Structures are given as structure tokens and as C-alpha cells.
Amino acid sequence: MSTQTIVQSNAISIKKKKTNSKKSKIFFRGLFLPIFILFLWQLLGTVGVLPAQLFSSPLLILTSFIELIQSGELASHLQISLTRAILGFSLGSFFGLLVGIIVGMNKRSEEYLNPTIQMLRTIPLLAITPLFIMWFGFGELSKVLLIALGAFFPLYLQTFLGIRNVDQKLYDVAQILEYSRLEKITKLMIPGALPNILLGIRLALSAAWMCLVVAELLGADRGVGFMIQDARSFMQTDIVFVGIIIFALAGKISDSIVRFLENRLLKWQDSFKA
């Protein structure tokens, strides 16, 4: 009996090792192309085929990255950008969730609100930006509102969809168990719609980042987008690249946070793979 367990656990650990080495192999395969490109880029830059002013080079970018960090300039730009993104995202996602729930649970409010929201959704956000600047100026308000608008639609849509997809039969159960109206929302609709809501949050996050970049490129005196715009006018290509990398990292990190939440909150799902 005990030998059997030992053999079994050995077998499991061997299997684990195998999958681990396989995983790292796949990881390195994915890493190959970016490293190759960076290497080629650096080589062509050093040889002088690519003009340094337009294309910079990985080493130059790294140097200015470190300089920007050391001078504290990057931190101050990043701070203001993050504040805008967080404020706008919170505002937009709060209302997206709220309106999504209201429209999802009430047919009447769907008939009143949904057609308008669906129509507004089709307008490209870039087309509204000039209006926002005219109405709210170049200040923080217009930026935060633009980001909020970008975050609102995906979350609204997914929440609404998620609530409509909650198994109708479970409402009978909630009624039998005498759930109050509030309990029906917090203990049936929201958990049932959670897969969609989390997807909505992910989509809203990427929309928020995009709106942040747009808002900061169009007119700002601080922020990572401004840093890019400012560097462009002085032909500091390496700083432009630093800004792009910052946005890429921020997007990736926020996406990972939502993924982490999905792992924690959706482990009850059939299709979920831990």
C-alpha cells in the first residue's frame, strides 16, 4: 500500500517535471523572435544602417529609461497618467456596471435606455474628443471623462449580457427561498453574470488605456502621453520608445490583475482550468 503511494507520488513528480520542462521550452520558443529582433536592431544601429535619430537602438532606449527613472521625471509622468486612468476607469466602470444591472434586470428600462446606448456606442470615441475639449477644456476633467466613456460601454454591454444569460430557472429557486430584491441582485444576478462582468472589465481596461493615450497626445502638460509627444517634437526617439514600453507594461499588468481575479472568482466554472 505504502510502496504503491510512493510509486504513485514519484510518477506524479516525474510527470510534473516533464510538464515543467515542456513549459519552459515553449516559453523560450516564444522569447526567440523578440530577442532576435532586438539583437538585429542593435546590430543595424551600431553599424549605421538604421539612422539613430529615427530608430534609436535598444541600448539607447535602455539608457534613457534609466535616466528618466533616476531623474524622477518618469515617476511624475506615470503618476499623473495613472491617476487619470484610475479615476476615469472607476467612474466609467461604476456607471457601466450600474446601468448594465438596471437594464439587465428590467425589461422596461431596457426598452427606454438600450437603443440610445447602443447608438452612442457606435460613435468612434476619437470623433467625440474635440467636443469634450470644447466643453470641458484641456484640463483633467475632459481627460477623465473621455476615459470614463471608453470604459463605460464594454462594461455596460457585458454586464447586461451576463445578467440576461443567468439561468432563468434559478430565479424560481430564489423566489422559493424568498430572496429579497436586493439579494436577487447581489446573490444571483451579479455572481451569475460575473464571467461576463470580468470580461467587460478587461475590455474596459484596454479601452481606458487607449483613451488615456489619445487624451494625453491631444493636449496635456504632463503624463506619459505628453512625454511621448514632447519627445517627438525634439526628435528624442528613445524617449518615445520608453513611453510606448510604459504603456505596454501598464496594459499587461492591469490585464494580469484581472486574470488573477478570474482565477480566484471563477473557479466554480465548468470551463475553468486552474
Add this chain to the structure above:
Amino acid sequence: MTVAALQINDVSKVFNNESERVHVLDNINLSVKQGEFLSVIGPSGCGKSTLLKLIAGLDLHYEGTIVIGSQDVNGPSKDRGFIFQEHRLFPWLTAEKNIAGNLSLKDPAIRKRVDDLISLVKLNGFEKAFPRQLSGGMSQRVAIARALLRNPEILLLDEPFGALDAFTRSHLQEALLEIWQKNQTTMVLVTHDIDEAVFLSSKIVVMDSKPGRIKATVSIDLPYPRRRTSKSFQEFRTVILNHLDHKPEDKEDWTI
């Protein structure tokens, strides 16, 4: 005379389709005594599930009156538990949280009650499992425990074992019988399985379809536990079968 746990007086229900009016239930009169195990059997479309929904208070559009104890039904209430054909557990809750429903497990009294119910339906060790990790039979056990949480006076069962395999079904039938004998809960079971009805019930109501009305009432006075293979069991099966097969006009021949 004991007070009826459930009294149904002249209940009729009509579905208005676009083209026709369908009499789903036509003048149903029924009285269920405290602690009785009543089965309602009939072909699909005879309105038996609709009748159960009316008793549960899920549907209030009908004629006639339904009285529980001494109160008219005007909506769902904790004096009636309901078990559906599918387990209908909330997939995002663990077994124990499903049983607790909207009551908090942090309350020691609820905690104790849930633990007792878990032992009653023999699910010890699966308290923290999600519904997707449970088999069909285990899920239905959770659903039974959930329905029993508030100590209902009447348990309404809508073909609760219909979707299960034969082994699981007979296990759960025995479990249900045990619970019934232990708690003295009044049971109203809707089924299309004659064997199940004869095995469990103290009284069987046979329904006819279109319009849905009561065709016959049969008291099963066999002692528990019943053996499905016994001669008297088979006789009752035959009686019910004949009620179901025959046309209304010769029903006199088969009433006991």
C-alpha cells in the same frame, strides 16, 4: 378529524394560447393530511407540474383556493420546500453555501442546521465542493437539504429523480423515505414513474390530461419499507397502470 395540511378547492387554470384556450387544470379538489405522502401521477401535459407550482405560490393566476394549514397561498413561503427535476443549485456556491442559501453560515444556529442536513443527506466531506464537482445524485441530495433547511411543513417535489439513473434513483427514493419518516414532513410528489409512486406514497392521485383533472385516488396501505417485487406491490402497480391506460368512462371498474 385532523386538520388538512393542504387543501385544494375547485382549482382551475386556463392557458390562453393565441388560437385556443387550454384547460390545464379543471376543477381540482384535493386534501392532503398532515404527514401524508401524496403522489400525483399522470401523462405529460396533465397539469401536474402546474398544480405543484400553484401550491408553491410561484403562479398566482388561477381560480379556486389553495389553503396551507389555515392560510391561503399568496406567494412562496418557508412553510413549503420545493425540489425541482434538475438540482438547480447555484453553480458559484459550494454545497454547504447552496444549502444555506441566503442565510449566513456564520450564524452558529444555521451552521449547525446545515451540518445536520449534510449528515442527513450523507454528503459529509463534500461541504466545500462546487456543483460541477458533484454527480447528479449528489447534487439532488444538496437540493433536498436546501429545501429542508427551513423545516418546511410541506415538501413539494417535481419529478425530482426523473433525470437520474436507475441506481441513483432508487437510492434517493430510500433516502427520501427515511427523511419523511424521521421528520414527518408532508410530501407532495409529482412523478410519471408508477414504480416510484407506489414505492413511496401513502396516497396516489391519478390525473388525466386535456383537461387536467383528477381521475382516481388510490390509497396505498402497504407497510414500509416496501418490496418492489412483492405481489401486493405489483397489484397496486397494475391498478395505477390501468387507471392511466383506460378511458374515463370505465373508471368505475378500477377504483378500489
